[in-house]
Amino acid sequence: MPKMILNKETIAQLSKENQRLDGRGMLEYREPIQIETNISWTAEGSARVQIGETVVLAGVKMSLDKPYNDTPDEGGIMVNAELLPLSNPDYEPGPPGIKAVELARVTDRGIRESKAIDLKKLCLQPGEKAWFVTIDIITLNDAGNLFDASTLAALAALKSARFPVADPATGAIDYRQKTEERLPLLKEPVGVTVCKINGNFLVDPSSEEEQAYDARLSVASDDKGAISAIQKGGDAPLSIEEVSQMIDIALDKAKFLRKILSKELGKNQK
Amino acid sequence: MDYLPGDNTYREDEKIYSKVLGLVGLSGRVIRVTPLSGPYIPRVGDKIIGKVIDITMSGWRVDTETAYSALLNVKDATTRYIKKEEDLSKLIAVGDYVIVKIINVTSQNLIDLSMKEPGLFPIKGGRVIRINNQKVPRVIGKQGSMITLIKNKTNCEITVGQNGVIWIRGTSENELLAVRAIKLVEERSHQEGLTEKMEKFLDENLKAEVASS
Numbered sequence: 228m229p230k231m232i233l234n235k236e237t238i239a240q241l242s243k244e245n246q247r248l249d250g251r252g253m254l255e256y257r258e259p260i261q262i263e264t265n266i267s268w269t270a271e272g273s274a275r276v277q278i279g280e281t282v283v284l285a286g287v288k289m290s291l292d293k294p295y296n297d298t299p300d301e302g303g304i305m306v307n308a309e310l311l312p313l314s315n316p317d318y319e320p321g322p323p324g325i326k327a328v329e330l331a332r333v334t335d336r337g338i339r340e341s342k343a344i345d346l347k348k349l350c351l352q353p354g355e356k357a358w359f360v361t362i363d364i365i366t367l368n369d370a371g372n373l374f375d376a377s378t379l380a381a382l383a384a385l386k387s388a389r390f391p392v393a394d395p396a397t398g399a400i401d402y403r404q405k406t407e408e409r410l411p412l413l414k415e416p417v418g419v420t421v422c423k424i425n426g427n428f429l430v431d432p433s434s435e436e437e438q439a440y441d442a443r444l445s446v447a448s449d450d451k452g453a454i455s456a457i458q459k460g461g462d463a464p465l466s467i468e469e470v471s472q473m474i475d476i477a478l479d480k481a482k483f484l485r486k487i488l489s490k491e492l493g494k495n496q497k
Numbered sequence: 498m499d500y501l502p503g504d505n506t507y508r509e510d511e512k513i514y515s516k517v518l519g520l521v522g523l524s525g526r527v528i529r530v531t532p533l534s535g536p537y538i539p540r541v542g543d544k545i546i547g548k549v550i551d552i553t554m555s556g557w558r559v560d561t562e563t564a565y566s567a568l569l570n571v572k573d574a575t576t577r578y579i580k581k582e583e584d585l586s587k588l589i590a591v592g593d594y595v596i597v598k599i600i601n602v603t604s605q606n607l608i609d610l611s612m613k614e615p616g617l618f619p620i621k622g623g624r625v626i627r628i629n630n631q632k633v634p635r636v637i638g639k640q641g642s643m644i645t646l647i648k649n650k651t652n653c654e655i656t657v658g659q660n661g662v663i664w665i666r667g668t669s670e671n672e673l674l675a676v677r678a679i680k681l682v683e684e685r686s687h688q689e690g691l692t693e694k695m696e697k698f699l700d701e702n703l704k705a706e707v708a709s710s
């Protein structure tokens with residue numbers, strides 16, 4: 228399998244002049260951004276997100292379980308990410324590597340720390356029974372910026388999810404039937420990854436740019452602009468001014484993504 | 498026996514079969530098939546672009562996008578005298594791309610490379626792209642007509658390796674246009690009159706560029 232071509236030096240040089248290898252603006256996302264929900268019949272909620280050539284699937288499953296001992300009146304969420312070998316020549320089958328774990332954790336923290344899901348409402352019987360939400364992320368094609376695509380897919384899948392029919396007495400769940408009840412979503416966290424290459428910032432990195440960045444910052448924020456999670460990557464350090472600049476970019480771009488999300492979801496409902 | 502089997506075909510009894518999925522061509526009595534895709538088979542004399550993946554005692558190991566190992570020996574890389582203890586990574590580092598020529602392919606399919614002729618050098622700047630190596634003849638065109646056209650219109654330096662790796666250097670707008678043009682040729686390689694179409698495409702885009710700037 229041929230490895231990826233890297234034009235690292237050219238990317239760095241272009242970035243200095245506020246240019247990019249593919250001719251995009253520094254703060255421009257790739258086209259098209261498409262969001263499709265309810266793509267899986269077996270999952271309670273599902274979404275397919277495409278940003279440029281990057282395609283990510285997210286699925287939401289719900290199950291009844293005993294709450295954790297320290298939070299007897301709350302349900303729970305779990306996020307799992309899998310980087311399929313078919314999505315990138317560098318990915319191998321087997322247990323999740325660092326990249327897959329990081330992707331899952333960034334997506335998880337965006338949702339968990341913003342308190343996007345009202346976990347108390349997921350509890351049916353304190354200490355006994357509560358709903359647990361599992362979000363599975365699967366990459367169909369990795370052409371860069373999996374972080375933003377995954378958080379967007381997870382959110383779209385959560386928004387489309389509907390509870391299955393459950394028998395409150397026995398706790399048996401009929402997954403073949405769905406109720407009209409949706410997940411208690413309080414906030415809508417959207418993640419934006421800002422990369423620093425040669426002193427300049429850019430969003431939505433392509434695969435080549437992901438190999439060339441000095442540092443990256445993934446910022447998850449809700450509709451009011453409250454930041455719920457930040458993840459830094461890359462070898463280069465960031466100054467406080469740089470971090471706040473990157474956060475400003477991320478908050479601005481989160482608005483843009485949220486607009487697309489509501490537009491695309493509106494399209495699906497028609 | 499009206500016809501003879503040519504490239505990528507074989508005879509079984511009375512019939513001639515194709516070994517690959519591709520476009521059939523007839524020249525005289527010989528039937529040959531041009532495959533739509535497939536791996537690059539190294540041939541002596543081919544100019545290719547490879548990536549340096551290792552430095553050995555006597556030269557550089559190069560990834561040529563074939564299944565086989567390729568070596569660029571120090572004596573084939575430069576005319577300068579290289580001292581025994583000299584650091585080879587100062588000349589060409591791991592990760593650099595090089596434009597090289599295949600000078601020998603052994604029976605074991607080990608490839609020997611050379612960088613001694615004009616037009617062969619380590620790449621500095623510009624961008625490297627990859628296309629389907631079977632489409633390389635179309636990107637070059639008859640007597641280089643297609644690639645000359647793209648070079649002249651976009652004002653870019655372009656080197657097409659037979660292994661499907663292409664190096665382009667110019668201004669970033671023109672580089673992008675050249676990439677788009679090459680991808681278009683790759684996509685529409687089976688169409689007739691492609692050179693004329695490409696001339697139109699490039700002229701239109703150059704005009705748009707002038708208008709916007």
